[in-house]
Amino acid sequence: NAGVMQNPRHLVRRRGQEARLRCSPMKGHSHVYWYRQLPEEGLKFMVYLQKENIIDESGMPKERFSAEFPKEGPSILRIQQVVRGDSAAYFCASSPPNSFNYGYTFGSGTRLTVV
Amino acid sequence: AQTVTQSQPEMSVQEAETVTLSCTYDTSESDYYLFWYKQPPSRQMILVIRQEAYKQQNATENRFSVNFQKAAKSFSLKISDSQLGDAAMYFCAYLSGNKLVFGAGTILRVKS
Numbered sequence A: 001n002a003g004v005m006q007n008p009r010h011l012v013r014r015r016g017q018e019a020r021l022r023c024s025p026m027k028g029h030s031h032v033y034w035y036r037q038l039p040e041e042g043l044k045f046m047v048y049l050q051k052e053n054i055i056d057e058s059g060m061p062k063e064r065f066s067a068e069f070p071k072e073g074p075s076i077l078r079i080q081q082v083v084r085g086d087s088a089a090y091f092c093a094s095s096p097p098n099s100f101n102y103g104y105t106f107g108s109g110t111r112l113t114v115v
Numbered sequence B: 001a002q003t004v005t006q007s008q009p010e011m012s013v014q015e016a017e018t019v020t021l022s023c024t025y026d027t028s029e030s031d032y033y034l035f036w037y038k039q040p041p042s043r044q045m046i047l048v049i050r051q052e053a054y055k056q057q058n059a060t061e062n063r064f065s066v067n068f069q070k071a072a073k074s075f076s077l078k079i080s081d082s083q084l085g086d087a088a089m090y091f092c093a094y095l096s097g098n099k100l101v102f103g104a105g106t107i108l109r110v111k112s
Helices: none
Strands: A005-007 A010-013 A019-024 A031-037 A043-050 A053-056 A065-068 A075-079 A088-095 A110-114 B003-005 B010-014 B019-021 B024-026 B033-039 B046-052 B064-069 B074-079 B088-096 B099-102 B106-111
Touching (some): A019 A110, A031 A075, A031 B099, A043 A075, A043 B099, A075 A088, B019 B106, B033 B074
Parallel strands (some): A010 A110
Antiparallel strands (some): A019 A075, B019 B074, B064 B074
């Protein structure tokens, strides 16, 4: 079992460009979560998705950020027109249905640097 | 809203000794789950231990154990026989619905 796979591991974007972060959940996991970790801080919840559905996006900034988890393929976190404040580590996690209380499995994160 | 507080930004322990990392939380719920995650320099978030609030017995995983004080809303992590590989950032987390609320973390340094 390959675990939660995130790519790229590092991403550098210039201000104004778009960033696309990918996450493939563990086999058998249909629930995906995205978290953001700013420097010197803990992880902050962004969005919770199931296949083809956004369940909870209460942690997503209202503008420029979007997420999807299509029927086929990885979950994508998309940041449009990036700004320096978007520089952070973005983590994806997954869980089987109704098993999140056992703790998610996290990926290794994507470190986004905006220059 | 639930909050999680880790009051120790950094801790040090001698190899083979025991160290305790503190965590307090705020909630009005009676049934919930608490976790400790380890984040080594590789950045991978690794689940260390899990506690169910309705269980009075403290969770234990090998050298890792918790002191769960529900009334005090305290959830500390004890690491026994510390090893160099334990050096990492440790995060306490509370499960709110299906979202994890994390503390700011404690850096643990292990001295040889």
